Amino acid sequence: MPDYIVEMKHITKRFPGIVANDDVTLQIKKGEIFAILGENGAGKSTIMSMLFGMYEPDEGEIWVRGKKEVISSPSYATKLNIGMVHQHFKLVQNYTITENIVLGLEKTKRLFGILPYVDMKKANQAIKDLSEKYELEVNPLKKIEEVPVSIQQRVEILKMLYREAEILIFDEPTAVLTPQEIDSLLKIIEGLRDAGKTIILITHKLDEIKRVADRCAILNKGKLIEVLDVATTSTKEMANLMVGREVTFRLEKIEPKFKEAVLEVKNITVKNEDNFEVVKDVSFTIHGGEVFAIAGVAGNGQVEIADSIAGLMKTTSGSIWLNEKDITKASIRRRTEEGISYIPEDRQSYGVVMNFTLQDNIALKKYYKEPFCHKGILKEATFSNYSSSLIEKYDIRSGQGNETIVRSMSGGNQQKAIIAREIEMESPLLIFVQPTRGLDIGAIENIHKQIISERDKGKAILLISLELDEIMNCADTIGVIYNGSLQKIAPADTLTTKEVGEFMMGVKGHNNEK
Structure with missing residues (x-):
């Protein structure tokens, strides 16, 4: 057996106006979790897309199991037992989980020797067995549009395993997951390694690399900077190499100077398309020069609050006031012109x-x-x-x-x-919903500085984030939401991370202080 299951030697890939990968050499051992770390646009996804056959290198060679290969397509990569979970999933929304997994692969049988058909009963059972074997439990009969994003990701992993992949590439796998879902996925990845799979993890999240990776390659602007043993390298060292400068993990900011109220949300209730109350009698005020952050576990109504303020969802009751004007029934364009800037959670659908x-x-x-x-x-x-x-x-x-x-x-x-x-x-009011989701440490640092800079100019900021560290770092005032209701509103410097977490889980009762 060769020392390395994958070798990418002197890989260069150019696109119009940019060199995505510049003479990059990677050597990956069988049975390890090998992380590829870099800023957004550093060339991480590009080099792995070549291993999966989506692009071909302009220069360099790819060796798999000691044999030089020309990987001309994803189907050829699949024959080499290479699989890839893309950052944006490749699933058919109105197909079942089983139909997505077997699509283009399952052999048809012939009814009466003439009519082709797929034995879906057998396929459903095979998917169920496979999901249980790898602790990736799914309901094979559910349609993709009926399941949350964490289950969709499991489907993508099962697609690889069903095709007997031994080399599994994960491209930014935790970008759209909640903290609880991230924990679950990282355990799954470790389990796959323990089962003998080779894992390549494309990410910019340093804490995840420290938790699961064996080695880490750092890319910066298309060039390979270093390959490191994760156990002996600090996250600060990784961050500095990735960004190419000293990165500060603590946000420096002056005391806030609150001005007049810019946004007043008065007793709003919002129902979703199923007529279920997702926001329940919520009230709060944001002043100029204030970062008001809403903390909560995903799905507790925080995004619906932002959407109702921006005009993407109607309020069932209550009112929304911007600079003393009632905008509750205003159109989205009028709200924009009155002074709302909105950075949505789903950048590709709404941004x-x-x-x-x-x-x-x-x-x-x-x-x-x-x-x-x-x-x-x-x-x-x-x-x-x-x-x-x-x-x-x-x-x-x-x-x-x-x-x-x-x-x-x-x-x-x-x-x-x-x-x-x-x-x-x-705009007098800026709404940031998950503003740093999918961003690297350098970009996160810059966006946090931009948020505080806008605050210091006297803007009112509504920040909604699943990242508790981000909330504690940026907020002047924190509102904690649970099951559609604000459980607590208090100055950020009066709350500990532990207390915020307890309110997020509904452990502590309702107690507004603002």
């Missing part, structure tokens, strides 16, 4: 138009006004100049500058584009 250029996405909320438009005619030069200035100011990395199609950008750089657009609107 950008994936098939538009970066330039057009950055101007989405200004295109119909002067100086972008004059008497109904769009000013191309204005679009271009404005977009170029924001790309530079916010370090948005894109292969073709203004003309880059947003779909081709990394998730982190899509997020930077949304944040740039929303901050530059100079």
